[in-house]
Amino acid sequence: MAELIGASPSKARTGGWPSRPLLGVNVDHIATLRQARGTRFPDPVQAALLAEQAGADGITMHLREDRRHIQDRDIERAADMLNTRLNLEMAVVEEMIALAERIRPANVCLVPEKRAELTTEGGLDVVANRDRIAAACRRLKAAGCEVSLFIDPDPDQIRAALEVGAPVVELHTGAWVEASREHAPVAFERIAAAGEMAFEMGLVVNAGHGLHYHNVEAVAALAWCNELNIGHAIVARAAFSGLAEAVAEMKRLMVGARDSARLQRAARLAGGDSRGTADVTTDDTHGQPL
Ligand SMILES: CC(=O)[C@@H](O)[C@H](O)COP(=O)(O)O
Numbered sequence: 122m123a124e125l126i127g128a129s130p131s132k133a134r135t136g137g138w139p140s141r142p143l144l145g146v147n148v149d150h151i152a153t154l155r156q157a158r159g160t161r162f163p164d165p166v167q168a169a170l171l172a173e174q175a176g177a178d179g180i181t182m183h184l185r186e187d188r189r190h191i192q193d194r195d196i197e198r199a200a201d202m203l204n205t206r207l208n209l210e211m212a213v214v215e216e217m218i219a220l221a222e223r224i225r226p227a228n229v230c231l232v233p234e235k236r237a238e239l240t241t242e243g244g245l246d247v248v249a250n251r252d253r254i255a256a257a258c259r260r261l262k263a264a265g266c267e268v269s270l271f272i273d274p275d276p277d278q279i280r281a282a283l284e285v286g287a288p289v290v291e292l293h294t295g296a297w298v299e300a301s302r303e304h305a306p307v308a309f310e311r312i313a314a315a316g317e318m319a320f321e322m323g324l325v326v327n328a329g330h331g332l333h334y335h336n337v338e339a340v341a342a343l344a345w346c347n348e349l350n351i352g353h354a355i356v357a358r359a360a361f362s363g364l365a366e367a368v369a370e371m372k373r374l375m376v377g378a379r380d381s382a383r384l385q386r387a388a389r390l391a392g393g394d395s396r397g398t399a400d401v402t403t404d405d406t407h408g409q410p411l
């Protein structure tokens with residue numbers, strides 16, 4: 122049985138805002154390229170080790186029921202070889218829960234799956250599946266896995282996540298990423314507000330899906346953001362500039378965005394206002410202290 126590897130540092134539970142957003146690199150689509158020909162290469166575990174060297178804080182692998190890309194062997198090898206931590210994405214089904222109990226990855230992210238989908242289309246409906254998800258959370262926690270729920274940025278889903286005992290949520294950013302220019306601001310505000318609500322309720326808050334080099338900074342700047350899981354855009358960039366550069370550049374953008382946001386908040390507060398103290402509960406920092 123693979124030893125449990127490095128658990129995710131859940132900064133929310135230590136009381137402070139996450140100092141810098143962590144980068145989880147999803148290597149699914151390295152495996153997509155391999156499965157295209159049924160070869161042994163490119164190897165997603167080799168990619169994961171390279172990504173770690175380039176700055177990834179964790180590795181995400183989505184073991185789908187149809188095994189279209191990541192295979193069971195990839196999960197087993199990654200659990201034994203990674204130096205950071207494995208985040209296993211999986212559906213809430215017995216086959217996957219039993220596999221996670223056997224392999225014991227540091228993190229498990231429960232995601233919805235439809236066989237016909239091109240990629241994940243929406244968040245997990247925790248509200249409609251409380252008992253089933255709560256039972257899965259209990260089993261996975263007993264196996265030593267830190268459970269996150271991949272949910273839409275919806276207050277009802279956040280409250281349900283807390284009720285079923287998940288310590289972490291990952292907010293689905295797809296609706297914002299795919300929104301028209303007209304609707305994007307509202308979609309982004311929905312993510313920002315949902316993340317703040319989840320953080321204030323004591324959850325660790327991650328985000329992901331469809332993030333790339335031209336939209337990542339907006340999410341990385343949000344002070345509640347503990348980790349971003351990013352895959353497709355990094356693998357696409359790697360095809361032209363190599364995986365190490367693709368990972369390093371994504372991490373640079375994320376850290377730079379958070380540092381810049383923090384400096385802007387400090388400058389605003391240093392500028393003060395008529396009362397001499399900035400009202401951090403109403404400005405655009407979403408009530409986030411420095
Ligand atoms: C849940 C999510 O948005 C992704 O992590 C997921 O892995 C997408 O599925 P594919 O990787 O199969 O596109």
Ligand SMILES: NCC(=O)COP(=O)(O)O
Nearest residue numbers: 147329330331350352353
């Ligand atoms: N949970 C999101 C993830 O792991 C990667 O999603 P994407 O960047 O491949 O869309």
